Amino acid sequence: MGSGGKQLAHTKRRQTKKAIQKLKNLRKKGKLKRHVINAYREINSKKHAGSRQKATNIEEDWEHERQVQLANEEDDDILPLDMLDADIDWERSAFANKIARLRHEEEGDAEAGDDLELKKRRFDGEPADDVHELLPIKVEGKLLKRSRKISEGSLNHEEDEEVEDGAKEKCEEEDYSNLSALELLKKRTELIEAAKLEISGCAYALLAQPQQETHKLRTLLRMCKGEEVHSLVRESVQKLATASLVQVFVDIIPGYAIRSLSEDERSQKMKKETRKLQEFESTLLRYYSKFLQFLEKNVTKLLPKKNAVLEENTFTYTLAMLSLRSLSKLLISASHFNFSTNITSLLVRLATSKYETVIEECCEALSQLFAADVSLRHSAYGARAIAAIVNEKKCDVSPKLLSTFLRMNIKEVDKGGRGKEKRRLLGKRIQLAKERQSKSKAKYAKQLKKLEEDLKEVEAAESLSTKLKYATEAMKHIFVTYFRVIKHMPRSALLEPVLEGLSKFAHLLNVEFFDDIISALQSLIEQQHMRVLDSLHCVHAAFVILSGEGVAINVDPFRFYKSVYRLMTNVPFEKRPELRDREISVMLRTLDMMINLRRKQVSLCRVAAFVKRLLIICFILPSHCVVAILAGIRTFFVSHPRLSSMLESGEEVAASGLFKPDVDDPDCCNALSSAVTSELSVLCKHSDPLVVQLAKHLRAGLPSSGAAHISAEISTRKPYEWIERCRKQEINDEPYFYERISLYCKKRKVQLSSKNMQMVLNDWLITML
Template sequence: MSRIPAAKRRRLSPPQAAGSGSPPANNYKSSFVANAAKWDLEQDYEQRPRKVKAKEKENGRLPIRTTDGWVKPEVTKEELAKDEEASDSFMGSGSEDGEEEVEEDAEEKPKISAKQQIFEAKEELARIASLVNEDPEEHIGALRTLAQLAASDNVTVRKLALATQVAIFKDLIPGYRIRPLSEDDMTDKVSKEVRKLRNFEQKLVSSYQSYVQELGKLAKTGASIDPSLATVAISCACNLLVAVPHFNFRGELLKILVGKLSTKRVDSDFVKCRETMETLFRNDEDGNASLDAVTMLTKMMKAKDYHVDESILNTFLHLRLLSEFSQKASYNSVDKPADEPYAGKKIKEKREHRSKKTRKLLKERKAIEKEMKEADAVVSHEERDRIQAETLKMVFVAYFRILKARSDKLMGAVLEGLARYAHLINQDFFGDILEALRDMITQAEWAASGDLDDSEDDEEAEEDEPSQRNATRESLLCVITAFALLQGQDGATAATTLKLDLSFFITHLYRTLHPVSLNPDIELSAKSLHLPDPHAPQHANQNTATNKINVQTTIVLLIRSLSSVLLPPTAIRAVPPIRIAAFCKQLMSISLQLPEKSCTAMLGLINKVTKTHGRKVSALWDTEERRGDGVFDALKTEIEGSNPFAGTVWEGEILRKHFSPTVRDAVVGIEKIILEAM
């Protein structure tokens, strides 16, 4: 066997004693190794701060297919924030140096300016709008992205998003109303195209509902809502109501407009809502939207105790039923047409003989016509008349309630409206209105004479707003309305069936001729030629040029009422000679007090009266042909007791020397007509 060599042994030098010479060269290595065992390297590494970059975060979103190809979506700020919170909670807060370093990194992130946000929002809105316009059914989910942009903190971005949604919805909304799917419809087996269309319609309705609800929240101006944002919301609601009044949630849009119209402040938003209502009334063919709007306006005015602007009431004059509806109605009923078709069996002599084959063909033709009407969504005349009748009843309800409430601000608009709707008022409502007009004239006379009770004065003093009632204008409007209602009825019916006496209104008009002629503001309207109150902001944006209701001057109202009394239609009733003579004598007398333009207009009316009733009044211009005995009493309150034929029209000689040549020529023309009539 081979011999195994013995292992070599290393010699160890003995330790040096203290105070000996310098240590060996490898003494620091031994101390380093001895201290390294005490180090906790893992804990030092764990406590070392780490920097997390947003770009290195993993993107878990799927790519999106666009016109440019597949695009990988970017990580949103919300996801980055969640990842940062998770990393902070994972790393803990053991080191203060680490927290300071993370805060420095957060401050170093560049902030996007407001201008850049608006620019990026415009590009995003344009991209989404183009995608939806290109394929609405495929990109209907982009409406949610628009809703998220509309909830941005930047007010300008929100405005742009709201306006973009209006344009998109106007293009997407179909020409029919989408009904909600029932349980049976959900379980039915349908084709792929039908299922796709249903899915598109339901998503469209849900997105549209959310959008309309958001408009309703923004339209309520308050401390937390920017006024400019509320203006944009109201404008969007007005555009949708005009463009798609047939679609779902029409009532929600009407609530936004009616809520703005209920305010006392008349600003640009108020005018926008009022003009939208007028446009809706003019363009509504079937009448459903008009019925909803009139009903809501009537309820709103009643809730406000009729303390609203009169321009709201004037919107009723834009309804299509004013020119299309032919039946008569009141505030609680509608008269049936006189020539209704006979619903029973035809008389044997009038029945046409048709063969079995002909009857079968007619039956099939009627079925086809019915299907075509349903497919074209054509509203029948019977349905439209029924809806317009309900709308007319609501209008009369509003008018009659205001008459009973004696609202000072709305009285002129109500009387003008009743005069316009005179041809649609039936006999029952006619009597109620005349009774209310009599009460108004009586109250106006008491107010002019100062005989009102102290209790009424106290009640008026307790009101917050000062009374703006003009008794003269109201009485003249009552006279005009009464005769307009009579003229709106059928002539034969008014003469035989109604048997109404309007002598009360004629006598009141005769008594008011002298006080009206002495009015210094006879050529001024209630709203024109007066400087507005600088402390009344509600009149700042009121455009009186477009508002033609209750803006006529007092002299115009006087001439209108005199024309109704002295020149009525021949089918109603002949005018007695004593009435014409008394009015002509008084009109010539008050012409001396009137201004130039008013005097010219009054002489023009006398010219027409003399042309029509020249023989009845010719004796007033000739002293040799007096028909009456006694003395003419100009201050007599009754027409018959004034004895007009005992007087003479001597005022013409003074008016011949008037400074205005127009007045002089008018007097000469009247005398020529009288000479021809003698």
Template structure:
């Protein structure tokens, strides 16, 4: 049976009477108010206020430590250190959390700033710091570290700007002397405030400069050369450019060896690009501008170590940098037959006597001060001379020793791509070689020519070599080098004292004349046989090992037939044999080579016209028998048994220059017009 809900009854309020408000709500309100006042009478409000927690500052505890008296005479109150540290340790977690939050907020703010705006702000800030350093570097020592921090940026553009800015700053503020590191004894010595300030600046400059060079070395070794994605130079290229600029501008300052290692590290690669050419040109400039010899010695030492470590496998242009050295002959006095250049009177400390009109009256005290000032200036000039003449000569001798050791080692190894450069270098510095080594060097050159005649040892070369040996060019360079050994010295005395015999080189040159005249590539050099590399950097004024075979042949013939010091010592038989062979070879040579050969024969006939006049006149023939044109010996060819019939053919040559050359030769010999 379902449950029936109860009926809700409504409460009826009796109507209010006039003058009496006795509604239920009013009665309830009166009852609550009376109850509140009854309870409030029992409250203890003062006790409740005392027990309430305070939100103000904590009460400072009383300091129980006594005051102390400092060395200046002041009385100071010392705080409780333990309590301070305790309060700081309690809030360490809050500070760490707050710093992390601030760091995250800074990263978010940086991400919101556009990249272009970041670069602009960094550029302005670096310009401001650089301006401060240029104005007063001693007062802004910390600016070096501020610039170095920009170099640690993740933005490549900002990093490049930082490297360039540091380069400009260091080039301006680096002094003209090396900074010596301070020892412990120097630190203990009491110095003035100015000296202490200068020491602090110099040490900050040296440390900042060292960090900068280390950053350049790290970027240069990264291997990221060439151009970047935005079309500009990469970080590696910028670092190499900065190192080259520093080495050129301040080669005297500290950490020169670190800069040289950056450049030599790039030169050790076989890839020749713009950075490679820049490093090579920088070292050549260093060699040319070096006056005391110390930077050149450091550079040559590092280069020779690199060459030895690489097994003498590097680009030929690196070895050619040695030809830019200012060696011992550069520093000798320039003399002539009439006078010798001597230092002026002002340099030697003597002044010319002044006329009476130009004399200035000075008191005794002024004359004394002037005399003391001159003494001080003289001492300052002596102090400015960093390296004496003896020390400079010693440096140059050590440099020359390293260069020749490298040349001789490459000669022993017979590296194909370096033989031309080595022989050119030996010919250039032959007058500086000690006469005691002439015999060994000539034997090495004879060995090379012997290999050129037989062709032995060429097949044994490694297959991975990029270039092949040109034995003909090597043989001609050996002949030039052998005769260059005696140039600049007394050739007759050297031959008599050392028993030097150059007949081997003369015979080899005589044997190769016919073969060279039939060579179709005689007017081409090693590098002109191929098309130029379009990606290679612009060529410099390097003229080493690029001469054509014709030029080398003419140089060899000039050394053999027209030596500068002993022209009269050339026997007539040799001149006649070579003249006959050269006239025959001129019939087969190309036009330009034939013109050059006619010019050489013109000089020979002008110098030795009486010795070879019989070749143009059959009635004055001195020899009997027949002329052996194919004989390999000069003495056994019997040249005076022949006549110069080739001149009649060359008179009808299509080239007017050759026809004129023949007329000059006949004029020198026979006096014809």
């Protein structure tokens, strides 16, 4: 190498040395940015990697040889002098000192990185720590700033006081054991008020300037954990700080998910504002993650454990429930933010707890999440998590967990239509390529261009159907869960939400599963242990399938008609009003599909049987249920005009024989041979004016004008909507004719039941006319 090359290398080394010294000085003063510290640390680590590895290898070799010597030594109690000297020499050697120095530098860099946000910010024009700013003076029309340097003694004295105060807070807490009960209570109130002021101050600072005051999150998080808080008020302060920090996060979390930057993006130059925003996002995400870990640690104590019972009046249970509500609030308010899927899976796991309040809180949060999920991303993830936990627990979960599926806004799924269309077009393109030789060049180009345009449309539709993809994935997990429950746990309490879900989502099933699900539903309704509501849901799901794409299925639905006809007399005997209203609502929805939508497939005598039984059960039902049933009967007369023969008393009817009210077969009871004028005449004596109006309207033959006509508001409302309207208004009225019917049964010494109800009420109607 020539003299010029040596001089160049010498200059380069000198510049490098100056740059390193400048970086060290800036780091000591705390003026280095975080990304510069990270870059300097990486360069320094790579520079000393070889030396560190070499020193580590020498240390490992020495330790290995030392162990061999100790193993071969006969006398373990007496060590030779040369071995002791070797220990001393090793500790004083350059390699051992180098390892210690490198480790010390790494620990120092780590501490500097962790405490960077706690260091005081320095702005242009701001005086140093050892300078006290005085009032300015005016000289010749100009303001002159004055300052005074603080002596080192006073500055060191202040620092020593701060260090001593910090040490006292960390190591000691005041002893109040010598105070009386009244003084102790007063002291506790003072400490709580001081903690409230500190919490409110941190929260206000964060809400006012979140990017400049992110270090306040650390203070609040330490108070949540009970650190640096006196044991006298630790429990109260923990609860206050946790509730406050949740609300702070809800208010300062941005409206987007924070993405972690890659190494290349970090090394790129950024604007000052962009760098500040990136530092704020990373700090916020770090403390948000730590807070979620703190909440998770608390709520895991609510999970079921063997021979472990957590008392509800303990602080552990109270803090765990507060943490659970905090997680629910964060999930609902910031479902778009990071870690939302982690919170969802945690709440699904907590829904298997043995505490009913915990299950209700988790399921309510999941229901609100699914109801507000427009993109269906959370619905897909939640359905997958619930399906996994049902499989893991072997269906031993709460029915409320499966009821959360009903809140999902899934209206459409991808049943493979787009995939088939794409495969068809690709096959057509292959066939076109084979026929290329037999076609002219212009004709081939024209057909190929048309085919490529169709393919682009299909591919564009696939790329735009992200919501459809999430909906399809969610329904796949939902149906897998439903089929698992029907197959393995047909007698469990899970059957109600499963059948209700099937009746809601049955139209989203693929056609190839229709035969299997219909046969499974037919076997379910034959079981005697089934509740009335579950059986009605079962029939409703079957007719949803048969009324949609399952029209072509070769299935005789008479078994479902007969089941509903038999179940109708059980509805009035339900003692719980809420459950009875649900049964009537599902029954009217089911009858609408059975009789109105399938009016071409159902016989007139079968419809007449349902009309007769519906009118009979009206006499022992509340007025809002009677209104809904009469509105449903009106739709039957509209879709089946020939039913008007039942309104003409004294005329000959088409059917032969007498009406048999005790027969539970709608095709064999000869309902068309009787009239319904007697039932409607008695209902005209009802106390509810809306019931009287509908009864007169039916008895008059559904006139569109005159005294017996009804308004468009009443005629256009769905029958089951009357039940929902009364449920929202919390209307709970008693059956108007129930006392008269009870007195009649008492005189006749008859016990009214679902089996003899129609016969007894037919005889009672004669006495009322």
